[in-house]
Amino acid sequence: MTRGYYWLVTGLSIPAFIWLVPTLWMVSLSFQPNDVLARTTSSTAFGLVPIPFTAENYADLFAFGQTPWWFLNSLIVSTGMTLGVLAVSTTAGYALARLDFPFKRTVIAVCLVGLMVPEQAVFIPLYTMFADFGWHNSYHALILPRMAVPIGVFLMLQFFRAIPHDIEEAARLDGVGWLRIFWYIMLPLARPAMMTLAILTFLYAWNDYLWPLVSAQQRDYYTITLGLASIQSNFAQSEGLGRVMASGVIASLPVVILFLIFQRYVVQAMTAGGSKG
Template sequence: MTANAHVHAHPGSVRKHRHSGIKRKWTPTKIVSALLLILSTIVFIFPFYWIMTGAFKIQTVATAIPPEWFPLKPTLSNWQELFKNPIWRWTLNSFIISVVEMIAVCLASSTAGYVLAKKLFPGRKIIFTMFIAAMALPKQVILVPLFTMLADFGWVNTYYGLILPAIGWPFGVFLMKQFAQTIPGELMEAAKMDGCSEIRLFSTIILPLLKPALGALAIFTFIASWNDYFSQLIMIRSTTMMTLPLGVSMMTTQSEFMTNYGVLMAGAALASVPMIAIFLVFQKAFTQGITMGAVKG
C-alpha cells in the first residue's frame, strides 16, 4: 500500500524513470538526413520570404543588385498602390470560384469513385480506363473545343464557365476510387441488411470513411482552382470578373516600360494567404490521407 501510494503521489517520477533509459543516438545517417531536411526547408520557404519582404520595399530597393535581404526602410506604399485596384472584388471572385469548385469536385469525385470501386455494372473498367487516360491529357488540348462550347452556352466571362468544366476532375475520381476500394464490403452489406438505403449508406457510412481522402482532395482542388491562371485568362473578359492572381498579374505598372515589382509582390503575398489558410484547416485530414494512401496503396 505504501509503495502504491508513493507511485500515485509521484506519477511524474514514474514517467521519468520509464524514459530515462531512452537516449537518442545521432548516427551519421540521421545527421545528414536532418541537414538535408533543413536545407530543403530553407529552399522551399525562401521564395515566400522573398515575396513577403519585397512587398515592403520600394521599387529601387526591390530591384537592387546586390539585393537587400531584409527591408531596412519598410514602406506601405506598395500596399496602398495595390488597394487602388478592385482587389476585394478580385478576392471575392477567387473565393467563390475556388470554394464552389472544391465542394463540387469533392462531392462528384467521391460519388463517382465509390460507384467505380464498389458497384458492379457493364463497362466499369472501360470508364475507369477513360478517366486514367484523361489524366494524361493536357488541358491545352481541349481548350479550343471547350471555349467554343462555353461560348455557345453563353458562359464566357461567367462563374459557370470557370467552375463547371473543372467538376469532373479525373484525378479526383481516381483518388476517391482508390480510397473507396479499402472500405470493407461486409460493412456495406451489414448496413443494407439493417435496412439502410443507398443514399443513407453513402452519406452516413461511406463519406465519413472517405474523410482523409476528401481532405487531401479539398486542398488539391482549392490550390489548383486558385492558381488556374491559364483558364481564367482565356475565359475572363471584364475587370470585375477577374480573379486575384489574374488581376495582380495585369495591374497597372508605374510606366510603360517598368513594372512595379513591389506592388506585384504585395499582390502575390496577399494571394498566397488563402492557400496557406486552407492547408492549415485541412492539414490533419490531408496528412491522414497521404499516410493512408502510402500504407494501403
C-alpha cells in the same frame, strides 16, 4: 534523440531554407518603399531584411485598384470548383467502386484515359461550347469545366475500394439503402481522402491561369492570378515593385493558411493509402 537525427534535421533544413529564399525575398520587397526599390544601386533595396520598413504597399493595395475584387473572384471560383469536384468525385467514385451496372469497366477505362489527355487539348471545344451558351465572363464558365476531373474520380474510386465490404453488408442487413450507406457510412470513412482532394483542388483552382485567361476577357471576372499577371505585364503602368510583391503575398496567403490548417488530413490520407496498398 541521437546526434545523427540532429545532423539529418540540419541537412534537410539547408535546402528547405534555400527553397524558401524567393518567398522570403518577395515578402521583404513588399514591405519596402517603392522609391527605395527604384534605386537599383542601393545596397539595401534587395536584401531579405526590409530596411526601411513600410506597410504602405498593402494599404495602397486594398485602397485602390481591383486586387480585392480579383481576390474575391478567386475565392468564389476556388470554393465553387472544390465543392463541385467533391460532389462529382465522391458519387462517381462510390458508384464505380461499389455498384454494379452495365459497361462499368468501360467507364473506368474512360476515366483512366482522361488522365492522359492534356487540358490544353480541350480548350478550343470548351471555349466554343461556352461561347455558344453565352457563358463567358461569368463565374459558372470558370467553375463548370473543372468539376469533373478524372484524378478526383480515380482517387475516390481507390479509396472506396479499400473499405472492407463487411461494413456495408452489416448496414444492408439492418435494412439500410445504398444512398444512406453512402451518406452516413462511406462519406465519414472517406473524410481524409475528401480533405486531400479538396485541398489539392482548391490549390489548383486558386493558381489556375490558362482557363481564366481564355474565358474571362472582362477585368471584373479576372482571378487573382490573371489580375496579377496583367499588372506585371504592364509593369510601367503599375504602382511599383513593392505593390506587385504585396499582391503576390496576398495571393499566396490563402493557400498557405489552408495547407497549414488541413495538412494533417493529407498525411492521414497518404498514410491510409500506403497501409492499405
